[in-house]
Amino acid sequence: MNYEFTGGYKIRDQFGLFFMTFTVVEWIDLFSRKLCKDILVKNMQHCRMRKELLVGAYVIMTNHMHVIWQSKSGRLSDTLRDYKSFCTKELINAIENNPESRKDWLLRAFEFHAKGTNQNKDYKIWTGNNHPEQIYTEEFLRTKLDYIHNNPVRAGWVAKPEDYLYSYASNYILGKGIMEIDYLF
Numbered sequence: 001m002n003y004e005f006t007g008g009y010k011i012r013d014q015f016g017l018f019f020m021t022f023t024v025v026e027w028i029d030l031f032s033r034k035l036c037k038d039i040l041v042k043n044m045q046h047c048r049m050r051k052e053l054l055v056g057a058y059v060i061m062t063n064h065m066h067v068i069w070q071s072k073s074g075r076l077s078d079t080l081r082d083y084k085s086f087c088t089k090e091l092i093n094a095i096e097n098n099p100e101s102r103k104d105w106l107l108r109a110f111e112f113h114a115k116g117t118n119q120n121k122d123y124k125i126w127t128g129n130n131h132p133e134q135i136y137t138e139e140f141l142r143t144k145l146d147y148i149h150n151n152p153v154r155a156g157w158v159a160k161p162e163d164y165l166y167s168y169a170s171n172y173i174l175g176k177g178i179m180e181i182d183y184l185f
């Protein structure tokens with residue numbers, strides 16, 4: 001593999017391998033609930049099966065997620081848009097229809113952020129920037145994999161990366177995880 005970072009935060013190569021971060025507006029801890037994390041995983045699996053998305057790595061934290069994704073179809077931007085849009089709908093539905101002590105506050109916050117935007121009619125969960133960094137060198141790939149891998153350890157949630165359920169680390173270390181991934185080496 002010959003990957004390296006060249007700068008610029010746009011997806012120019014729709015077939016390229018990218019490290020990206022999806023952040024909740026105001027860094028709201030939306031993914032502190034298992035149900036919300038499960039929605040993200042389920043939709044990632046859907047994109048793998050139906051939209052030719054390669055998921056090389058991921059970690060879901062309480063208010064953001066990091067991924068390394070690539071599109072076999074050359075439609076990475078479209079897949080990313082669809083993923084975030086569908087997740088938004090499912091997350092809002094989960095907030096509205098499941099026990100959630102922060103229900104009113106969350107809905108007001110996401111409604112507030114949707115005002116004045118063209119893309120979102122009712123609710124906006126995600127910030128606008130995914131900070132995509134194309135990966136060109138193996139060294140840069142390993143740096144980003146290590147960063148994602150150790151995020152829950154740095155947060156103090158687990159002692160070993162493979163012990164965190166909502167991460168790809170157990171796939172690489174234990175040979176299995178909560179979802180299939182596409183191994184990068």
